[in-house]
Amino acid sequence: MQPFTTHAGVVAALDRANVDTDQIIPKQFLKRIERTGFGQFLFFDWRFLPDGSLNPEFELNQPPAAGASILLARRNFGCGSSREHAPWSLADYGFRAVIAPTFADIFFNNCFQNGMVPIRLDEADVDELFKRAAAAAANGGQYRLHVDLQKCTVGDDAGFERSFTVDPFRRHCLLEGLDDIGLTLQHADEITAWEAAHGLPAAAG
Amino acid sequence: MPSAPRTLLDKIWDHHVVCTPPGELPLLYIDRQLVHEVTSAQAFEGLRLAGRRVRRPEATFATPDHNVPTSDRRLPIADAISKQQIDTLRNNCREFGVRLFDLDDADQGIVHVIGPELGITQPGMTIVCGDSHTATHGALGALAFGIGTSEVEHVLATQTLRQAKPKSLEVRVDGTLPPGVTAKDIVLYLIGRLSTEGGVGHVIEYTGECIRSLGMEQRMTVCNMSIEAGARAGMIAPDAITFDYLRGRDFAPRESTGDFARAVAQWETLPSDPGAVYDRVEIYKAADVVPQVTWGTNPAQVTGIDAVVPDPAAFADPNDRSSASRALDYMGLAGGTKIVDIPLDRVFIGSCTNSRIEDLRAAASVVRGYRVASTVRAMVVPGSGRVKRQAEEEGLDRVFREAGFDWREAGCSMCLGMNPDTLAPQERCASTSNRNFEGRQGKGGRTHLVSPAMAAAAAVTGHFVDIRDWRYKGEVS
Numbered sequence: 247m248q249p250f251t252t253h254a255g256v257v258a259a260l261d262r263a264n265v266d267t268d269q270i271i272p273k274q275f276l277k278r279i280e281r282t283g284f285g286q287f288l289f290f291d292w293r294f295l296p297d298g299s300l301n302p303e304f305e306l307n308q309p310p311a312a313g314a315s316i317l318l319a320r321r322n323f324g325c326g327s328s329r330e331h332a333p334w335s336l337a338d339y340g341f342r343a344v345i346a347p348t349f350a351d352i353f354f355n356n357c358f359q360n361g362m363v364p365i366r367l368d369e370a371d372v373d374e375l376f377k378r379a380a381a382a383a384a385n386g387g388q389y390r391l392h393v394d395l396q397k398c399t400v401g402d403d404a405g406f407e408r409s410f411t412v413d414p415f416r417r418h419c420l421l422e423g424l425d426d427i428g429l430t431l432q433h434a435d436e437i438t439a440w441e442a443a444h445g446l447p448a449a450a451g
Numbered sequence: 452m453p454s455a456p457r458t459l460l461d462k463i464w465d466h467h468v469v470c471t472p473p474g475e476l477p478l479l480y481i482d483r484q485l486v487h488e489v490t491s492a493q494a495f496e497g498l499r500l501a502g503r504r505v506r507r508p509e510a511t512f513a514t515p516d517h518n519v520p521t522s523d524r525r526l527p528i529a530d531a532i533s534k535q536q537i538d539t540l541r542n543n544c545r546e547f548g549v550r551l552f553d554l555d556d557a558d559q560g561i562v563h564v565i566g567p568e569l570g571i572t573q574p575g576m577t578i579v580c581g582d583s584h585t586a587t588h589g590a591l592g593a594l595a596f597g598i599g600t601s602e603v604e605h606v607l608a609t610q611t612l613r614q615a616k617p618k619s620l621e622v623r624v625d626g627t628l629p630p631g632v633t634a635k636d637i638v639l640y641l642i643g644r645l646s647t648e649g650g651v652g653h654v655i656e657y658t659g660e661c662i663r664s665l666g667m668e669q670r671m672t673v674c675n676m677s678i679e680a681g682a683r684a685g686m687i688a689p690d691a692i693t694f695d696y697l698r699g700r701d702f703a704p705r706e707s708t709g710d711f712a713r714a715v716a717q718w719e720t721l722p723s724d725p726g727a728v729y730d731r732v733e734i735y736k737a738a739d740v741v742p743q744v745t746w747g748t749n750p751a752q753v754t755g756i757d758a759v760v761p762d763p764a765a766f767a768d769p770n771d772r773s774s775a776s777r778a779l780d781y782m783g784l785a786g787g788t789k790i791v792d793i794p795l796d797r798v799f800i801g802s803c804t805n806s807r808i809e810d811l812r813a814a815a816s817v818v819r820g821y822r823v824a825s826t827v828r829a830m831v832v833p834g835s836g837r838v839k840r841q842a843e844e845e846g847l848d849r850v851f852r853e854a855g856f857d858w859r860e861a862g863c864s865m866c867l868g869m870n871p872d873t874l875a876p877q878e879r880c881a882s883t884s885n886r887n888f889e890g891r892q893g894k895g896g897r898t899h900l901v902s903p904a905m906a907a908a909a910a911v912t913g914h915f916v917d918i919r920d921w922r923y924k925g926e927v928s
Contacts, residue, residue: 262777263770264647264749268888273869277518277532279492279539281600291890320770322648325681325749326888327867328583329490330599348648351617351683352583352597359601413615415475426601427501430609433470433478437506437611440469440480449506449610450548 248361249423253342254392255315259379260305265319266326267353271335284331285338310383316391318375319346323364324353333360343393345400347372358416361423363393365400365410378402395421456724459688460619460654463594463721467577469611476613482576484606485562486513486549488540489869490581494604495543506610508548512571515540515554516561518869521832521859524554533870547607560835560861563587563803567671568837570700574689574718579606584803584885585684586677590670591697592689592721594654597678617683618730620653624661626737631919633813634669635805635883635902637661638676639743641735643753650682653731656723657687661737667696668807675804676885679750688722742918744790745887745900747778752887754790756905756917762786781889782897783877791915793899797880798829798910799892800903801859802866805883806834808841810903814883815847817907820924823855824913830857830872832864856910868893881909 275287292304300307306314317336323346324332333356336344342362347369349357357364367375375391382389393400395417401407419426441449457465469478491513498504505511518533520526528534537554544551552559558569563584566572574592579585581603588595598612606612622641655677657670665673670687677685694715697703704710741755752775754761763775763786779786784793800806800814811833823829831851833839839861842848848858865872866884874880874896883906884891887898901909904918 261773263774266749266886266888268867268886268891272890272894273867276489276869277530277536279496279536281493281496291894322651322681325647326583326678326886328581328597328599330493330581330601333599348651350648350681351651352599356599356601359599413476415613418474426613427503427605427608429475430478430605430611430613433472434609436470437478437480437609441610444480446507450504450508 247359247423247425250342250361250363250395250420252392252394252396253315254390255342256311256313257316257318257375257379257389257391258306258311258314259376259389260317260319261376263320264322264325267324267329267332268326270324270332271329276329276331281334282338284335285340288335288339310379310388312388315340315342316393317341317344318372318379319344320372321347321369323349325350328352330356330359333357333362337362345372345375358420359426361420363395363412363420365393367400367408367410371408374406378404378406456727458619458723458727458729459592459656459686459721460594461727463575463577464616466575476615478611479577479614480611481579481606482510483571483578484511484603485566485578485580485585486511486603487517487562487580487582488515488536489517490600491543491603492536492539493600494581494607495547497604498547498607503608505547505549505607510610511549511607512552512566513540513544513549514552514559514562514565517863517867519554519862520870521862521864521872524860529871557836560837561803561806561863563675564806564834564838567591567667568700568835570697570703573697573703573714574693575721579612583678584675586682587671587675587803589674589677589684589686590667591693592686592718594684594686596684618653620650620655620682621729621732622655622657623659623732623734624657624737625659625734626661627664628661628737629740631742631904632740633902633904634665634672636740636743637737638673639745639750639753639900640740642676642680642750643743644735645680645733647679647749647751648681650677650680653682654684654686655680655682656729657685662687663690666809667692668809671807672804676750679885689718690722694718742902742905744905744915746782746784746790747775748781748887748889749774750885750887750900752778753900756790756915758790760784760786760788760790791917794879794914795827795881795909796878797874798827798906799832799865799880799882799884800830800906801832801834801864802884803834803863804885805903806832806838808838810883811838811842811847812845814903814907815850816923817904817918817921818854818856818911819850821854821911823910826913827910829855829910830859830865832859832872833861835861854911865892867891881906881915
């Protein structure tokens with residue numbers, strides 16, 4: 247997994263609540279059997295018009311979001327289906343962090359498996375970030391944030407800085423780019439002991 | 452010293468913690484993993500690349516359900532990519548020794564229908580699947596939740612999962628169910644009250660007289676939609692209804708050996724102890740619930756059949772207001788429209804929420820002696836091969852067919868439209884499924900979530916009707 251230590255990038259402001267994983271990646275693109283190549287389908291039904299051209303109304307297609315790598319959204323981001331295709335498509339598109347007041351649980355966990363940081367900030371702080379992004383866009387510019395996972399902070403160059411919390415183990419794995427399965431297999435003896443204590447025959451695998 | 456009173460969640464959790472290494476998340480032992488074609492290919496591929504095996508093939512059960520055709524199974528699958536995904540599942544199961552209920556297996560079906568039906572799901576177990584509706588299995592008193600594909604791979608390789616313990620939320624529904632109101636109406640009502648994120652970080656335990664009175668399949672309907680309130684899982688304490696349901700099922704402990712009686716004695720220890728403390732408690736009255744219909748693009752955007760589509764301006768919260776406004780725009784509805792005045796083009800009866808035999812019986816009893824409205828195309832997709840055969844033995848297929856419904860093969864079908872069963876843009880559907888998200892049943896399609904009886908009645912009249920006023924034309928034999 248790609249480690250995450252610090253990241254600075256352009257913010258794409260998606261001012262919507264309850265963005266579900268069906269919107270992040272519609273079902274017609276779930277039939278691939280690879281983990282890669284999903285970025286082209288990200289937000290497909292919002293991003294593209296029926297004739298296949300880019301929808302100029304959609305936030306990600308507008309100049310302030312060009313080259314964005316940090317997604318800003320409203321509460322309950324990633325709700326609905328468990329499809330890991332959602333973080334796969336966000337990461338493949340180029341996002342390294344998603345900021346929202348709240349996230350759906352399964353999506354939140356899935357992010358950590360894909361080198362992407364989900365950052366929970368207070369609703370008021372998220373409001374403030376939307377304001378700052380809108381102000382930058384109104385001036386024809388882009389809004390940038392930097393994320394430091396060592397210090398667990400997110401901030402801009404104009405005085406905004408907040409800390410966020412993240413489970414220490416998830417943070418450690420992300421900082422080091424560790425393979426979860428490899429770590430767990432270090433406890434294979436404990437798993438075997440649990441199975442034996444609960445009357446299960448020895449595992450085949 | 453006696454131990455402190457514990458909840459159902461506490462008991463299952465404590466039992467399954469393998470270890471909590473310092474500075475790490477607990478490792479939770481997983482008793483069963485269910486696998487389907489859409490979220491497993493990359494997990495098996497990961498095992499292959501790392502030279503790993505499936506640790507417990509016998510604890511792993513697979514079936515194709517999400518994108519299988521529901522038309523004639525003898526025909527080849529027309530969609531080449533769907534076919535590749537189903538072939539990949541077949542090859543992976545063969546290579547890794549996993550039991551597969553394949554397309555031509557009499558027991559194939561929606562993974563959350565066949566798990567309980569075959570007795571694979573049992574009280575007190577931890578069960579995962581790469582599917583958010585895994586919460587369904589909690590109806591039998593299991594801790595069951597959806598996971599991502601990386602976690603699917605983790606469980607395949609280690610039979611454990613890294614998990615922080617979720618919080619507990621007791622949702623108590625007091626009183627008895629009013630006539631015409633079903634489990635689907637209860638859960639839609641609860642989601643409307645809890646909101647789509649009300650359960651985030653929590654496992655819901657449904658309690659109270661109303662919940663206890665529900666049959667096993669209705670309990671599954673309730674637990675199934677826990678994720679729609681944001682909850683990690685939903686569960687109901689096992690009782691005599693649970694044990695009676697499981698007795699004699701293929702993978703349940705055998706009665707003849709005494710294993711079943713021993714299992715029941717164990718399962719009886721699972722319900723939350725008197726005085727057990729939940730992190731949060733919400734209390735509702737069954738008497739307040741009327742038949743529900745969603746009007747928007749998330750399941751919390753729901754109201755009663757006797758109400759009107761709300762005016763977005765009436766929402767105090769700006770997020771809710773803009774969501775409602777976007778939703779009505781997408782749904783092609785105006786605030787103030789009576790729910791019963793909404794006309795329909797399609798009706799879908801099926802999905803892991805409502806495709807079991809009791810759901811089909813309820814729908815058939817409404818339809819019996821009537822015809823589907825000329826403006827409506829209606830279909831019934833049983834949840835499994837077993838449900839289909841049972842329905843046919845009871846003559847339900849004839850009731851549906853004679854009324855003008857399509858009678859299909861088992862699968863997820865138009866719940867998510869990964870197979871050819873989809874809505875056309877702007878088609879409006881009364882659906883017994885679980886999600887009314889934009890484009891869920893087909894790009895531009897408009898979904899209203901309802902109970903099987905409400906969907907059946909809407910098919911006949913061409914618009915929503917209050918099922919409490921329905922004139923039934925005789926019992927289904």
